Amino acid sequence: MLWLELHTSRGIVNFVTYYRPPTATTDSLRSLHSALGAASTSLPIIVCGDFNTPDVDWLTTSPKVKSPVVDTLCEFVCDNFFSQLVSHPTRGDNILDLLLTTNPDLISSVRVTDNLPGCDHDAIHFILSTSIPHQSTIKHQHVLYNYKAADIDDFKEVLSRVSWEVIDFENGDIELPWSQWKDLFFSAVDYVFPSVRWNKRKMKHWFSESTIKVIHRKKHLYREYKHSGNPATLRKYKSISSLVCSKCRQETASHSNLVCQQSHTNPKHFWRWINTVKGYHNPxxxxxxxxxxxxxxxxxxxxxxxxxxxVFTKENTSNLDSLTPESSHPTIIDLISITLEEVHAELCHLSVNKACGPDNITSFLLKMLQIIFPFLFVTYSTNHYQQVLFPFTGFQEILF
Structure with a gap:
C-alpha cells in the first residue's frame, strides 16, 4: 500500500494505491480498512489498485459467490461510503482493478485501455479535478476555536512566556499598543487552541453518529441506483429512506425539547433555533x-x-443666546482610576454565550483568563497626573 497526500488548489486529496495478492486472506483488506479509519473523514479519499476479487457484482456492491474475502471487500466499500467507478473488465471478463472514491465529483472520464507493457492487466485512465469550484458555489466558513481540546493552564503558561515588553506604550496613543497586544495574544491563542471550520451546509450538529452513518448510506444507495438502475438497489434505498426520516424526526424533536428547557439560561441558543426552524433571515x-x-x-x-x-427638523437658533466658552483650553481629567479588582468583577459576570466584540476576543477567554488580563493596563505618572491607557475599542462595552 502506498499513501500519497495530493495538495491541490481545491484542497488535500488522499490518494492510496493498493495490491492484494490472489492468495491473501482477509487480513490484507482489514489492514487497509484500519489505515483508512485513522485518516481524516473530512478529506476526499481515492483508492485504486489490483484487488483480485472477481466475484463481486459492482452494480449492487454484493457478492456473486459467498466467501470471506468477497464479504470483507463489500463491507469495506459500504462502511467507507466508497463509489466504485470501473465498469469494464480489466483482465479477461473480470473487474480486478478498482477505482474507489468518497467523492465521485472529483473524478471524470474513467476508461479502460489495452494491456500495460509487461502486464496482463488493462490500464485505467481517469481525470482528477483539482480546479477550484466557481466562486458562487463556495460557502463562507467561520473559523472557531476548539476550547475543549486544549488546557487552560497551558495557555496561561504560554502567555507568561510572551515578550510583552515589546509593546510600545510611550507614544501616547492607545491604538498602536492595543494592536500589538492583540497580535501577541492571538498568536498564543493559535498556538494552543486548534481551530475548526464551521460550514453552514454541514450535517446538523444534534444528529448522532449512527444517524449520520445511515444518511451517508442513503446517499450512497442513491448514487448507486442512478448509476445502475437496479430494482434491488431502489428497494434498499426506499427502505433506508424511511429509516432516515424516522431517526431525523426523533432526534430533531429531542433537540428542540432540550433547547426549550434551556431557554431561560441560554436564550440566544433558543432564538437561533427558532430562526433556523422558521427559515427567517429578513434581508x-x-x-x-x-x-x-x-x-x-x-x-x-x-x-x-x-x-x-x-426628514430631520432644523432648529432655528437665531433667538438663542450664544454660548462663549470661558476658556479655550479643553477640560482635562486629572485622574482616571480603574482598579484590577473592578475589572475582574466585571469579567466574572460575563456570559460565555455572548458573541465577541469587534476585536474578536471571545467571552470565554475573558472569563477564564482573568488573572492574565493585568497586561491590558498600563499606568504611569506624567506632570502630576495619572493616565490609564485602556483599549476602549474592545472593552468599553464590557466595563461601562
Missing part, C-alpha cells in the same frame, strides 16, 4: 431610487442616511 430587499435599483449594502446604507437626514 433588506433591493431599493429603488430615482429609477435606479440599489443592491449593494453600502449603497443602501448611504440611501438610508440621506433619507433620515432629510
Amino acid at each position: 433588506i430587499p433591493p431599493l429603488h431610487d430615482s429609477g435606479n435599483t440599489i443592491t449593494k449594502d453600502s449603497d443602501k446604507e448611504s440611501l438610508f442616511n440621506r433619507y433620515f437626514c432629510s
Whole structure:
C-alpha cells in the first residue's frame, strides 16, 4: 500500500494505491480498512489498485459467490461510503482493478485501455479535478476555536512566556499598543487552541453518529441506483429512506425539547433555533431610487442616511443666546482610576454565550483568563497626573 497526500488548489486529496495478492486472506483488506479509519473523514479519499476479487457484482456492491474475502471487500466499500467507478473488465471478463472514491465529483472520464507493457492487466485512465469550484458555489466558513481540546493552564503558561515588553506604550496613543497586544495574544491563542471550520451546509450538529452513518448510506444507495438502475438497489434505498426520516424526526424533536428547557439560561441558543426552524433571515430587499435599483449594502446604507437626514427638523437658533466658552483650553481629567479588582468583577459576570466584540476576543477567554488580563493596563505618572491607557475599542462595552 502506498499513501500519497495530493495538495491541490481545491484542497488535500488522499490518494492510496493498493495490491492484494490472489492468495491473501482477509487480513490484507482489514489492514487497509484500519489505515483508512485513522485518516481524516473530512478529506476526499481515492483508492485504486489490483484487488483480485472477481466475484463481486459492482452494480449492487454484493457478492456473486459467498466467501470471506468477497464479504470483507463489500463491507469495506459500504462502511467507507466508497463509489466504485470501473465498469469494464480489466483482465479477461473480470473487474480486478478498482477505482474507489468518497467523492465521485472529483473524478471524470474513467476508461479502460489495452494491456500495460509487461502486464496482463488493462490500464485505467481517469481525470482528477483539482480546479477550484466557481466562486458562487463556495460557502463562507467561520473559523472557531476548539476550547475543549486544549488546557487552560497551558495557555496561561504560554502567555507568561510572551515578550510583552515589546509593546510600545510611550507614544501616547492607545491604538498602536492595543494592536500589538492583540497580535501577541492571538498568536498564543493559535498556538494552543486548534481551530475548526464551521460550514453552514454541514450535517446538523444534534444528529448522532449512527444517524449520520445511515444518511451517508442513503446517499450512497442513491448514487448507486442512478448509476445502475437496479430494482434491488431502489428497494434498499426506499427502505433506508424511511429509516432516515424516522431517526431525523426523533432526534430533531429531542433537540428542540432540550433547547426549550434551556431557554431561560441560554436564550440566544433558543432564538437561533427558532430562526433556523422558521427559515427567517429578513434581508433588506433591493431599493429603488430615482429609477435606479440599489443592491449593494453600502449603497443602501448611504440611501438610508440621506433619507433620515432629510426628514430631520432644523432648529432655528437665531433667538438663542450664544454660548462663549470661558476658556479655550479643553477640560482635562486629572485622574482616571480603574482598579484590577473592578475589572475582574466585571469579567466574572460575563456570559460565555455572548458573541465577541469587534476585536474578536471571545467571552470565554475573558472569563477564564482573568488573572492574565493585568497586561491590558498600563499606568504611569506624567506632570502630576495619572493616565490609564485602556483599549476602549474592545472593552468599553464590557466595563461601562
